Structures are given as C-alpha cells and as structure tokens.
Amino acid sequence: MRISLGAVSRPLESLNDKTGTWAVMVPRIDRERCIGCGECYMFCPDCCIEMVQEDRKRYAVVDYDYCKGCGICSEVCPANAIEMVEKVIE
C-alpha cells in the first residue's frame, strides 16, 4: 500500500475509488421515454450521466461505477423517464 506524505494523489487516481458501491437505490433510465434533454446530466452532482447519441435518438446513460444513488436525476427528469430501483449486487 502507498501512503503518501499529506495524502497527496495524482489526477485520475481517484478513479480507483468506485464510489458507486455506496448506492442502495440506483436510477434506471427508460430509453423509450427519455427525450434526451440533458437535465439529469446537468444536475448530477457526481458527473455520472453521459448523454449518448445513437442515430437520431439522444438519451442518458448512468455510470454505475460512481453513481451513489442520490436520486436527483429522477427528481428533475421532465419526462418521468428515470425510476429509482433497489440496487442488485451480483
């Protein structure tokens, strides 16, 4: 284990901390309902939402590695396309 003076870390080292393990509830996005507005992308406090463009459809995708399940995306979604569901640990 590396113990650095002053707990100093270099950029991108924090990617190793998969904070998504904290989540109890996680968002599930209904791609049919998603209107690709990007509201959830703007509001996500952990930058865990990516907007994906596929042909003529644009929709949100969650990065479950880092999503802590706060539910803000689900609250702000104008299309009611995000449901919070219990996380299943496999």
Add this chain to the structure above:
Amino acid sequence: MRKVVRGFYAVAYSVKLCKPNVICAYPITPQTEISENLAEMYANGELENCKYITAESEFEAASILVGASATGARTFTATCSQGLILMSEVLINAAGMRLPIVIVNTNRALSAPLSIWNDLQDSMLLRDSGIIQIYVEDNQEVHEMIPQAYKIAESTMFPTMICMDGFKLTHAYEPIDLLDQETVDGFLPPYEPPIKLSIDEPLTFGAYAPPHCYMEFRYKMHKDMLNAKNKIEDVFKEWGEIRRDWGGLIEFKEGKTVLVSLGSLVGTMKEVAKEMGLGYLKVRTYRPFPYDEIREALKDCDNVVVFDRAVSFGYEGVLTIDIRNALYGESPNVYSFIVGLGGRDVPKEVMEDCVSKVLSGRAERYRFEGLKDFEEVTY
C-alpha cells in the same frame, strides 16, 4: 541590536527576517498588532517576494494559507481564542496534508463568558490536532523561536504553533536583542517542499482515504510526530550553538518538590522555586509531548505541583493529565492547581500558597486556586 519593543513587534520583526511568501491573518485581540506590524512592513516594501492577503475571517485566513503552503510558499498567520478555534477545521486539515504553516497563537480564554484575557484553553483544545505546539516564556524566546519554528515545521512537515500568552507577553515592552538578517539566513534555508502544487503538475492534497487505508495515514502521522521530537531537539541544539541555548524540550531544575508549568507563568514559577528552594520544570514543547524527558526528570521526586491554565471540564487541569500519564507507575504525588483563568492574576503569593498546601498535606488531587466567594443565581 537591543531595542525596547512590544511582544507584537518581537514576533513581526522575526517573521520578516524569515522571509515569508504569504502572510494572511484576521484581527483578534490580543493578536491584532502582530498582523498590523507585518502589514506596515509590507506596505513599506520591507517584505520582498511576499504577499500580504487580507481575509474576511480566521477560517478564510487559514484556508488561504493551506493553498499557499501547498504551492511551496512559506506562510505565516497569527490568531488566538475564538479565531483559533474557527481556524481549527482548516488547521487540522493542514496537519493531515502536512503543510508547514507557522502560527503564532497569543493565548486567550474561550467564550462564554466572553473574555479577551489570557489563559491556555484555546491552544490546549488543539492538543490532539497534529499541530506542533511550543510554549514560550518571554518575548526574547518568542522572537528567537520563530526561525526555529520555521525550521521545525519545514523539516517535519507539520504546522507549528508558537503559543505566547496574550497581554502578558504581547502587550509587554521588553528590551529585545533583535536578530539580524545574516543570522537568520545562515540558520534557515529557503523552503524546498518535497512535493508541491503547480499548474504544470496538478495534485490533490489530503485525498479521500476509505477505511482500508485511512488508519495507515494516521499511524504515519503519529509516528512522524513522535520522530519530530528528535528534529525539534536538533533545531534547538543548532540554535543554541549559533545564538543562545534555551534548553531542550523541557527545562528542568531538580528538587524534592518540583513545580511544573508552561508559558509566561514559568517566570513567576522559577522565582517561587528559587525562593522556596524547590525544583521546577518548564514544558517547552507540549506536542509532541516530551514523555521520556518528563518521566525521567520527575520520577524520583516527592511532589509534583502543576500550575494549569486550562481545564478539561469534568476531569482536571489539562497539563496535569499529561504529567500524571507520563508518571504512570511511578511514585510522586501529582497535584493540580488551576490558576489564572481568563486573565486572573497569578502573583507569587498564590503559588507559594499552593506549595505550602502541598507541603503541609492539605492539597487535593486538583483545585481551583484563587477563587472568590460567590453566590449562584438564576438571573
């Protein structure tokens, strides 16, 4: 060069000679004149390669210094009392980030009730924070301690706090043998941090540590703090060779009954010890605590009389707790006298009275000495 100056100036002048890069402080009695003196020096262009930044609170002042120190700047702040505890959230982070910020704390009582006067409750509250604490007896000692504090901080990578008594030292005029630039330059090399923040190399200081590694960081900090004792002794020794020998982590004079204290009270204590033929022990570095030195010094005496100016409410005097612990398994009787809270005067007579209580077997485990008769009322 000997000059009659106030404690504030003794501090500020010495800080100037240490060539700090960033000074940031927020006014609070009895510290204000230290930062005022430095601000004046800054305005007069006497501080080269230095930025004096005004802050809107002590919290901000400490935060600015954390950022500055991380970039490799030599930093200085002064505060006390409510200001110190407002800084504490930031300073405890600075300790974990191992930033060698030098702080002068002009010891003042804590609220409530509001008091601007002197006791040690403020710095003692930060006992367990990972900040090195050095207590000084007079203004000459604080003047000479500042270059040493920088050397200690920068060789151990811990924030270092010099504690000087508010009013009793800060406002007092004393003839001070002022240091010269050459002496300080020869003693204190420029600060070369082992790692620093820059635009070319972005870093996170004090990163997130989950349970699987947090404890190792804290263990390392504890071990480094213990090792800091040797480094502090080395610095004190080196200073003794080039300037004046102030002693090591403690100053000790043998006796069957030994008086123990720290800060400016030591002056009075030495007088009482001399007149009554007793020993004394002055604690210079409070954290890291000179456990071995104190144990070795006190283990064979009959009575240890501790004069405390801070209370651990619900237990006893704060310094006494540490002294008792250092003497665990040894036979001296340890008595705690809590004196001088909130600026209550501690004349020789009070100390002599404490000692005579001890010698005649009338002393308790701990006692508030110098209390007046009072009546409790619900206003």
